[in-house]
Amino acid sequence: MGTVGLSFGSATSGQGFDVATTVSQIQAANQAIETPWQNQLTALKAQDTALSSLGTDLSTLSTSLQKLTDFEGVFAEKEGSSSNTDLLSLTSASSTAVAGSHTIVVGQLAQTSTDVSTTVSSASDTLTGTVTIQGQVFDTSTAGSNTLAGLASAINSAAIGVTASVVTDSSGTRLSIVSGTSGAAGQLSAITGTLTDSTSGTAISFSDGQAGQPGQAGQDAQLTVDGVSITTPSNTVTNVIPGVTFQLLAASATPVQVQITDDTTDIATAISSFVSAYNTVVGDINTQEQSASGGSSAPLLGSPIIAQLQESLTGSIFSGTASGSISNITQLGLTVNTDGTLTLDTDTLTGVLNSNLSDVTGFLQNSNSFGQTLSTALDNLGTQAPNGAIFLAQQQNSSQETALNADITNENAILATQKTQLTDELNTANQILQSIPEQLDEVNSVFDSLTGFNPNAQQ
Structure with a gap:
């Protein structure tokens, strides 16, 4: 320290x-x-x-x-490639995929069933009558359901496995019904009922793509993979080739080569x-x-x-x-x-x-x-x-x-x-x-009183 x-x-x-x-x-x-x-x-x-x-x-x-x-x-x-990406595109190849080559022929694409109504002149036209879709009756006299937009909203709220929307183009306005299930299994049943555009007095009917009508019929995709015939309800195909997902884009008799390789x-x-x-x-x-x-x-x-x-x-x-x-x-x-x-x-x-x-x-x-x-x-x-x-x-x-x-x-x-x-x-x-x-001053004072001498006094 x-x-x-x-x-x-x-x-x-x-x-x-x-x-x-x-x-x-x-x-x-x-x-x-x-x-x-x-x-x-x-x-x-x-x-x-x-x-x-x-x-x-x-x-x-x-x-x-x-x-x-x-x-x-x-x-x-794994990674993969398609020899013709106009007909088939490879989406993914997971770790379960096995390296190798596969031949695929796309005979037919899958389609989702749709129905479409005849046109009305305006989306705001008032509708009267009823229509039955997938077994459920919709009455235009119900509040909010007497226009195409209102009817579409009521159909969507019913959750019957379809999606309804109003489509407008140069020819007029239509109600479109699309199945929630792709392929043949999602084919919509015929839409029935008496629906009228009260503004023009025109009856409204629906067609489902059958026999050349507007709309689209539901159908499964058809393809062969390495010579094996495959039917699938979607154009997105999984597990036909283990671990591989691919997308069908067009039908053709031309074979597509799909190559799976290690990455x-x-x-x-x-x-x-x-x-x-x-x-x-x-x-x-x-x-x-x-x-x-x-x-x-x-x-x-x-x-x-x-x-x-x-x-x-x-x-x-x-x-x-x-x-x-x-x-x-x-x-x-x-x-x-x-x-x-x-x-x-x-x-x-x-x-x-x-x-x-x-x-x-x-x-x-x-x-x-x-x-x-x-x-x-x-x-x-x-x-x-x-x-x-x-x-x-x-x-x-x-x-x-x-x-x-x-x-x-x-x-x-x-x-x-x-x-x-x-x-x-x-x-x-x-x-x-x-x-x-x-203390010194006190001592000096005592000394002065005793002796008469002050050491601090002025000389």
Whole structure:
């Protein structure tokens, strides 16, 4: 503890000293005991920041690797193509689809049954009478139902499996009825009743596309898939080819070739993302092994966690059993650089994906494979409780920080008590110093009364 001096001039001056300043100086000297604790806290918090960043980047790496090791991940994805997109378009190919070629002939498109009324001159014309649609009677005398718009609203509100709307063009206004079920099963029953446009006195009738009438008859799509006849109520066809959905666009005797393939483009993208995430983690580690230009060290320089990360990642990148012809990462176009990062040769990767996808899949997904080995290593390194290396390091730091903060809190409480006591003692001492001249005057007065001599008298 340093020495604190008092400045109060001559002892007989009555000047005293600045108590507050003196107490602050003494407290500052005593508080110096906390400086190493505060420095240690600062270093631990810097480590926390570095550990958190490492944990985040390791999590990103684990996620990117999981896309490659998951049996339902990117290796399961399929893509497809149609040889004639005017006749048939491919909508999707899920992970359950199997790579292969299929021949499809679209004999007939599916249609949804519709009925349409004859025209009235105006949408606001008043209607009279009743009409029966799908077995339900609609009476125009019911409030709000005596115009085409009102009748359409009443039909829609009845929820009878049809949709009604008012259609207007150059020839006039009509009521359109569309079945809610596509294909032959949705064929509307004949619309009956006596409905009259009271404004013009014209009877309104309906036709359903049968026998050349306006409207459209419901019918199923007909097609052959690899020589097998298929009937479907919709032009959107699912599960005829397992995992594949396609759209019928036009009927034709011309066969359409549908090709289902593995999505090697997405696989290559996923591997590239993995390389980028891996290099980010290695870059984090390399940064913690360097000193800044100003001479300050990285927060985790010399920390066992850095050595553990390096050893585990380096060991895992060269581990894992072979899968057929693929036994190491270099065959995937990956090269390890001198700083530990990876470089990807996309041409090599594309070639092996196109020529030997099954072995590449096994190299990443088989038991004890490269992918599974690295995945296990990452699980043991990250922020996962209770055994992740980063998690354990963070817990250790947290315990140390708690102890240091407790020491600082306790020391501050002691200093606060000392401050009160010290202030009281120094105030008492200061009062004594300030009272000395007055006490001397009293002594001199007594001496003068006894001897007739006043030492302070003017010479």
